[in-house]
Amino acid sequence: MTQTRTRLERGRGALGPALALVHTGRAPTRAVLTTELGVTRATAGAVAAELEALGLIEVDARPLGSAGAQGRPSHRLAIAPRGPVALAAQVHADGFRAALVGLGGAIVATAPGRMTVPADPAHVLDAVVEAGAELLRETGRRCVGAGLAVPSAVAEPEGTALNPLHIAWPAGAPVREHFTRSLAAAGIRGADGEPLTGHAGNDINLAALAEHRHGAGRGAQHLLCVATGHRGVGGALVLDGRLHTGSAGLALEVGHLTVNPEGPPCHCGSRGCLDIEADPLAFLGTAGRDPGPESSLLQQARDLIRGDYAEPSVRAAAEQLIDRLGLGLAGLVNILNPDRIILGGLHRELLEADPERLRAVVAERSLWGRSGGVPILPCTLDHGSLVGAAELAWQPVLDDPLAALGAA
Numbered sequence: 001m002t003q004t005r006t007r008l009e010r011g012r013g014a015l016g017p018a019l020a021l022v023h024t025g026r027a028p029t030r031a032v033l034t035t036e037l038g039v040t041r042a043t044a045g046a047v048a049a050e051l052e053a054l055g056l057i058e059v060d061a062r063p064l065g066s067a068g069a070q071g072r073p074s075h076r077l078a079i080a081p082r083g084p085v086a087l088a089a090q091v092h093a094d095g096f097r098a099a100l101v102g103l104g105g106a107i108v109a110t111a112p113g114r115m116t117v118p119a120d121p122a123h124v125l126d127a128v129v130e131a132g133a134e135l136l137r138e139t140g141r142r143c144v145g146a147g148l149a150v151p152s153a154v155a156e157p158e159g160t161a162l163n164p165l166h167i168a169w170p171a172g173a174p175v176r177e178h179f180t181r182s183l184a185a186a187g188i189r190g191a192d193g194e195p196l197t198g199h200a201g202n203d204i205n206l207a208a209l210a211e212h213r214h215g216a217g218r219g220a221q222h223l224l225c226v227a228t229g230h231r232g233v234g235g236a237l238v239l240d241g242r243l244h245t246g247s248a249g250l251a252l253e254v255g256h257l258t259v260n261p262e263g264p265p266c267h268c269g270s271r272g273c274l275d276i277e278a279d280p281l282a283f284l285g286t287a288g289r290d291p292g293p294e295s296s297l298l299q300q301a302r303d304l305i306r307g308d309y310a311e312p313s314v315r316a317a318a319e320q321l322i323d324r325l326g327l328g329l330a331g332l333v334n335i336l337n338p339d340r341i342i343l344g345g346l347h348r349e350l351l352e353a354d355p356e357r358l359r360a361v362v363a364e365r366s367l368w369g370r371s372g373g374v375p376i377l378p379c380t381l382d383h384g385s386l387v388g389a390a391e392l393a394w395q396p397v398l399d400d401p402l403a404a405l406g407a408a
């Protein structure tokens with residue numbers, strides 16, 4: 001008894017790190033968990049059992065083909081299939097999307113909504129939270145927290161949307177506060193039965209965090225992510241697993257790098273910024289297409305590049321955007337010296353349409369690109385911003401599972 005308690009006390013500090021390993025797919029078996037944590041097999045066993053008792057993971061003792069360190073089959077560790085979820089919400093230039101995201105970055109359920117985002121953030125936040133509440137009712141899952149992704153830098157610690165350029169919100173709108181209020185109004189409560197405090201972050205920052213934990217950014221130490229949202233271009237840097245947000249949450253505003261000095265005026269006051277030279281609207285316009293009302297700008301641009309790349313006007317537009325994007329990336333490579341670049345939104349399609357052209361522009365214009373050849377890869381997650389918003393909500397559970405789930 002005494003021995004068990006000591007083991008569990010020693011194990012409590014390992015619960016969070018153990019959960020993080022299973023969450024990011026780095027501990028598929030108890031043998032790997034033991035090695036990764038640097039603890040005894042008995043401690044790893046107690047830790048896995050505690051996470052299973054909390055309803056977070058499943059320990060499967062049935063033998064599998066592969067053997068553990070001692071030649072015995074190791075217990076497999078998996079995310080509990082009916083475990084708790086985080087409510088994730090995203091607001092973008094064409095409306096919103098709600099999702100429930102489990103451990104492992106798995107999207108359990110999702111619902112989109114299209115609307116012109118009104119100037120009062122409360123309207124769209126109420127709508128997206130209500131869509132999330134409906135998903136919780138339908139699935140009957142327990143909710144551990146809620147995170148919001150917005151197309152704006154989010155100032156910390158205030159939780160305000162500083163520069164919502166492509167939606168009608170006033171600069172400095174207190175989005176986290178509104179989001180928390182919407183959660184309370186929808187009657188959504190945490191695992192402990194208490195009202196939830198919402199989390200909020202920039203959509204591209206959150207996508208980069210999600211890709212680092214679950215997608216194309218895994219294992220990178222200096223990960224640069226550049227992506228289009230539904231409008232505009234954003235960037236993010238993940239250093240040693242942490243988002244680099246700058247002193248006030250405003251770092252990596254890459255959308256306003258000038259990539260065409262003679263280009264059209266940008267809403268920021270400059271000209272020819274990446275934001276207006278390499279986003280879905282720029283692509284549709286350069287290809288001579290008028291955007292229609294049938295789907296989001298991002299979707300229309302994706303459909304065009306995927307479906308009609310053989311058409312000369314589409315190909316020429318793609319090449320122009322690839323060249324401008326490459327110029328921007330080369331500048332960033334010179335400044336940041338990343339060990340990997342990942343591209344999301346329409347930039348993923350531009351890379352896939354002509355990977356050699358983009359890599360050549362970056363290599364030609366960058367010191368580090370020429371000498372080292374920085375890998376440039378497409379993002380792999382669908383709805384990366386939502387998965388990243390869920391990461392914010394999961395973080396307290398990953399830090400201390402017992403305390404966060406009210407089971408201490």
Ligand SMILES: [Zn+2]
Binds near residue numbers: 267268269270275
């Ligand atoms: Zn600009």
